[in-house]
Amino acid sequence: MSTSEPDKLMIKADKMTKLTLTRWNADWRGATDLYEQAAVAYRRANDYEKAKIAFEKASKGQEMLSSPWDAAKHMESAASLAKDLKKWNEVADFYRRASELYNECSRAQPASDALMKGARALEETAPEEAIKLYTDACVLLEEDGKEQMAFDLYRAATSLYIKLEKYNDAASFLLRLGLAADKCNATNSQCKAYLGAIIVYLYAHDIEQAEKCYNDCAEINAFQGSDQNRCAVKLLTAYSEADVEEIKRVAQSSTITHLDHAIIKLARKLPTGDVTARNEASKEQEEPLDENDLT
Amino acid sequence: MTVIDIPFRVDEICKKYDKYDIEKQREQNAYGDDQFARLYGTFESEIDSAFEKSERAAFEQNRAVSVALNAEIRRTKARLVAELPKLQKLAHKKVKGLSKDDLIARGDLVLALQERIESIPDGTSGGAKQSAGGLSTSAPNNNHIKFDSSDGNFDADYFQQSEESGAFRREYEMHRMKQDEGLDVISEGLEQLKDLTHDMNEELDRQVPLMDEMEMKVDRATSELKNTNVRLKETLFKVRSTRNFLIDIILLCIILGTVSSDATRRQPKFFIPTLATKDGAFKSIIPFRHGCVMCQASYYPPQGHAADPIKFAALPW
Numbered sequence: 001m002s003t004s005e006p007d008k009l010m011i012k013a014d015k016m017t018k019l020t021l022t023r024w025n026a027d028w029r030g031a032t033d034l035y036e037q038a039a040v041a042y043r044r045a046n047d048y049e050k051a052k053i054a055f056e057k058a059s060k061g062q063e064m065l066s067s068p069w070d071a072a073k074h075m076e077s078a079a080s081l082a083k084d085l086k087k088w089n090e091v092a093d094f095y096r097r098a099s100e101l102y103n104e105c106s107r108a109q110p111a112s113d114a115l116m117k118g119a120r121a122l123e124e125t126a127p128e129e130a131i132k133l134y135t136d137a138c139v140l141l142e143e144d145g146k147e148q149m150a151f152d153l154y155r156a157a158t159s160l161y162i163k164l165e166k167y168n169d170a171a172s173f174l175l176r177l178g179l180a181a182d183k184c185n186a187t188n189s190q191c192k193a194y195l196g197a198i199i200v201y202l203y204a205h206d207i208e209q210a211e212k213c214y215n216d217c218a219e220i221n222a223f224q225g226s227d228q229n230r231c232a233v234k235l236l237t238a239y240s241e242a243d244v245e246e247i248k249r250v251a252q253s254s255t256i257t258h259l260d261h262a263i264i265k266l267a268r269k270l271p272t273g274d275v276t277a278r279n280e281a282s283k284e285q286e287e288p289l290d291e292n293d294l295t
Numbered sequence: 296m297t298v299i300d301i302p303f304r305v306d307e308i309c310k311k312y313d314k315y316d317i318e319k320q321r322e323q324n325a326y327g328d329d330q331f332a333r334l335y336g337t338f339e340s341e342i343d344s345a346f347e348k349s350e351r352a353a354f355e356q357n358r359a360v361s362v363a364l365n366a367e368i369r370r371t372k373a374r375l376v377a378e379l380p381k382l383q384k385l386a387h388k389k390v391k392g393l394s395k396d397d398l399i400a401r402g403d404l405v406l407a408l409q410e411r412i413e414s415i416p417d418g419t420s421g422g423a424k425q426s427a428g429g430l431s432t433s434a435p436n437n438n439h440i441k442f443d444s445s446d447g448n449f450d451a452d453y454f455q456q457s458e459e460s461g462a463f464r465r466e467y468e469m470h471r472m473k474q475d476e477g478l479d480v481i482s483e484g485l486e487q488l489k490d491l492t493h494d495m496n497e498e499l500d501r502q503v504p505l506m507d508e509m510e511m512k513v514d515r516a517t518s519e520l521k522n523t524n525v526r527l528k529e530t531l532f533k534v535r536s537t538r539n540f541l542i543d544i545i546l547l548c549i550i551l552g553t554v555s556s557d558a559t560r561r562q563p564k565f566f567i568p569t570l571a572t573k574d575g576a577f578k579s580i581i582p583f584r585h586g587c588v589m590c591q592a593s594y595y596p597p598q599g600h601a602a603d604p605i606k607f608a609a610l611p612w
Contacts, residue, residue: 148501186500188493227486254483258490 006041009034010054017061032061036074043081052081052090063101072101076114083121091121092129099140108144112137116153127164131157138176147180151189154180158196159262167204171197171213182222190220191228196263198232199256203266207239231255239271247271331385331401335408338375338382342411345371349416358459368417375412379405 013034017026039054059074079094095118102111119133134157141150154177161170174197181190194217201210214232217223231253238246250256251267259267313319345368352364386401 146504148497184500186497188490189497254486254490258487 006038006045006050006054009038009041010050013038013057026064028061028064032058032065035061039074039077048081048085052078052085055081056094059101068101068104069107072098072105072110072114075101076117079114079118079121086125088122088125088129092118092126092133094118095121095133099136103140108140109146109149112140112149112153115140116156119156123160127160131160134160138180142180148184148186150180151177151186154193155260159260162200162262162266167200167206171200171204171209174200175213178217182220187222187226191223191226192259194220194223195228195232195255196259198235199259199263199267199270202235202239202270203272205272210239211236227255244271331382331388334378334382334385335401335404338378338408341371341375342408342415345415353416365417368415372412372415372417376409379409379412382408 013031016023016031016034017028019026035054035058039051039058042048042051042054055074055078059071059078062068062071062074075094075098079091079098082090082094095114099111099114099118102108102114115133115137119130119137122130122133134153138150138153138157141147141153154173158170158173158177161167161173174193178190178193178197181187181193194213198210198213198217201207201213214236217232218229223229231250234250235247238250247270251270256264256267348364348368352361352368355361355364383402383405386405387398
């Protein structure tokens, strides 16, 4: 008996929205109410599929009633139900639609929150999509001038990249974090971001890149006088001297322990690969120069 | 006579009878004319006292006291050595009542005195004797140094000194190491604190614009609420004008009256919906009494009782 009630509501609501000869204007208000009730009833009855459909229709109804806020809220509920149903493409679509609706209300924060929830839901199954969502969310916040909220998003995206072993992208994201932090004068986060980027490059065993990165960052005043700078210098000198013990010791130091978890894990695994190769390569570069000098 | 008076009395008596003290007189008179003898006597007494001090210094545990004693001994020795030439000059002076042999003997005495002065242990020269005797505390290579080089004496002394200062130094190094460890712990804690506070600072910076927005929104909400309240008051005031109020009460009473009277006087048969059935009898839609005891007892019979087509007229009421 109780399960058929929301069915009845749905049928009634559908009838109200269909345009027939007797009905010239769809009664969206009534229909939306009925859809909402049906959706709640379905959710309580654990019938997620139908509840999701009901939420979708309710959201459409709210849109017709020109209240994008409510529409977006319903869309989010639909998306969370889709997540339970494991329909990942629908999840992404719903969250994007919700964020668009939030944008219509010119509320950037909930819009980016919706994208963040979508990205988190999709981390395991569709990481590419998740990263796109994270990026869009960050862009939204930056446009709105609220970079500080974006820090968490950047960090999450970075850890996702690291999981996918896309170290260049991870490092570039960290540099973007540094840029955002610079805008809000969050020097501590900025320095931590730069140190993190250097560590990611070192983990990818791209020492030239790491040094280039360090040179770029060293021009920034905030980074120069910070603990993270000293730590980076120690790390890079340890690498150039091929001193494995020193590298390990620097990686255990407290400066690195205060960074993000994913980066700490990378740092603990340093050094990767053969460290001595660096010295020989630099020596080879020097020898031809010496010959030229002699002649 | 009190106790304090006793020593004074004793002193007076001694002074009085000093002339009868043979030994003292002998001391004073014996060297009365002989300057050499007197000086020699002072020298001897000073050397004895120096020896006593050196013995005390050897057994002294407190390093500072022993060092002070040694310094005194050294001073005394230096003074005595400086005054020795005077004694020698006096030794060669002729004094009446003294033979030639005695004069020569005095010269020898002076030389012996010099040796005795130098033999007084004052902490520096003691090392030489000890190392010669094969001391257990000094290292074996100390003997090598002593025998091998002409500065053996000096080196031995040097090492002897650094024995004590070596212990000092070791203690100092240990204390410094412990301090360093403690400072390391403190610095780590401080670093953690610093990082935490930086993060807190940034978090607070993040919260500030949010709080501002919230404040603005809440202010707006309160002003709207105030407006609404005022309007509501006005509306109520209009509604609650006395005439309307009385009319409302009267109408309410009438309605209540009708409802209550209907409830008490209500006859069921007025409200029974009926249906026309095939055999012409009226069958009530509401499942109804069919004459059994249970049905008669309650208005709505229990489930399972079929609704029999009963003639309307056959009903008890």
